[in-house]
Amino acid sequence: MLEVNDVSAGYSLLRVLWDVTLKVSSGERVALIGPNGAGKTTLLRVVVGLLQPYGGKVIFNGEDVTNIPTFDRVRKGITLVPEGSRVIPRLTVYENLRAAATTKEAKDKFTDTVDMLFTLFPILKERKEQLAGTLSGGEQRMLAVARGLILRPKLLLVDEVSLGLAPKVVTQIYDSFKELSGMGITLVLVEQYVRKVLQSTDRAYLIEQGRIVLSGSSRELMVNEYVRKAYLGD
Amino acid sequence: MRSSTLKVDGSEGKVSEKLIKFNLITERSGGYVVDITIFLQVLVNSILLGGMYAVISIGLNIIFGVLKIVNFAHGELIMLGMYISYWLTVLYGLNPYITLPIVAATLFLIGLVVERVLIKPILNAPSINQLLTTAALILILQNIALILWRADYRGVSVKMPLISIGPIFISATRLVAFIGGLAASLCLYYILMKTDLGIRIRAVAQDPEVAQIVGVNVPRIQTLTFGLGAMLAGIAGSLMIPIFMVNPTVGSNFGLIAWVIIVLGGLGSFTGALIGSFIVGFIEAFVGILISLEMARAVAFLAFIAILLFKPAGILGEKARV
Ligand SMILES: Nc1ncnc2c1ncn2[C@@H]1O[C@H](COP(=O)(O)OP(=O)(O)OP(=O)(O)O)[C@@H](O)[C@H]1O
């Protein structure tokens, strides 16, 4: 479904990613783990087209999308839940969802999708008419996830959705992901909480200083000596 | 009515001769006295002026809010609107108000072209480049007008009665401009608040990157927004041609006042521009009648500078942004 081939990228002279290659197959849940500043967010930005790489290719469903703008990639089925959620502050919860119904499919199924999302996150239903900027941090995360799902993406990229959230909320969001993978959505999760994310994904990549240093099934990584020492605190 | 009066302080020399001549102010023992009817008349004038300013400044402000660009040539778009209305009136004998939809559509298209050709390339440029580009657009549009239509002042007159409500007189052309201006502003408000397009416009204004990752075609929204802003300028032109004469440089006045208004009300804020319009209309009408028209502009600019110094986010502040 997604192929990242030899991507190097950065911010003008600061090179952040070095020949990163990864593959995600349809229906998979893939974790992307690594320390602060490793380049996880940068990689997601390249995949979704917010950052143009120096070199390398992004292939989505067999099509080279490296040079097409973000909104076109989104319409082909890639969506990002960005770091820190970034809801649109002076739109209401409902308007945030409505703004995201940009494809024909999303528009046609909008009411159904909203119903499903409100069942998944009942608090959003209660807060429907509230300005998104006035939601609590956790509520904003839920809205950011919901907003991504309005598009009924084929591939959902999620950047540190659980950072700073109460365990209960994290569980709620992760439950929603479980439900999603049942719906045939492919997931890429970036997380600091390594144990949790390895438990709820099929495969994982470890990225350090802009390079993929380890990859394999999430179960393998859980028992990997290096991962256990450096990331699981065993 | 005549019993209640408004007292004007100040030495005798300061009261304009004109006012006394036109019986607007009467001399009483120890000072001058302004009639309450005059006060009401000026109040009405200022409200009518405010409605006209609203449509101008809201157009400018929505462009700023979405494109984060300072369009110094907004007044010149109004000037184009006035000319198109003028020529349709003169050449085809149309009522200037009937030309309004044609002018609105034409300016919308001109706005789309200007955005694509001139504005889009400089959206991410340093602000000095943006400033120079839109300043150049002033010169381009003024000179096109000069070549095509020469520097003569031109105007159309519409035969409409002076409406009188008791002792207060309302010019019908100004009343139409007020209602038209307010109606156009409210239409835009409806579009912004209730339609899919409006919600996307607001999303782009607030966070263009997030708008992109939910699939909003941001460059297209920017072009459309500029078109809408230009369209409002055209509508203003049509509404004003029965009131003001047009010549190639007439736009600079309107452009400048629109800037004063949106800084006053808050950059990017719809309500701010609306309120700012009435404040500036009020200042202009009152200072204009009490002192002089030149002073009226000066006082409006003073208010503008004061806001920049003490409340740079505008009177309503950040929260009111679209
Ligand atoms: N806009 C930017 N301009 C310049 N440098 C940046 C920018 N964004 C990120 N960087 C730098 O790129 C490097 C990688 O950042 P990135 O955000 O991709 O890391 P990350 O793996 O997501 O880290 P974290 O886990 O802390 O979110 C960092 O050194 C960061 O300072």
Ligand SMILES: [Mg+2]
């Ligand atoms: Mg990050």
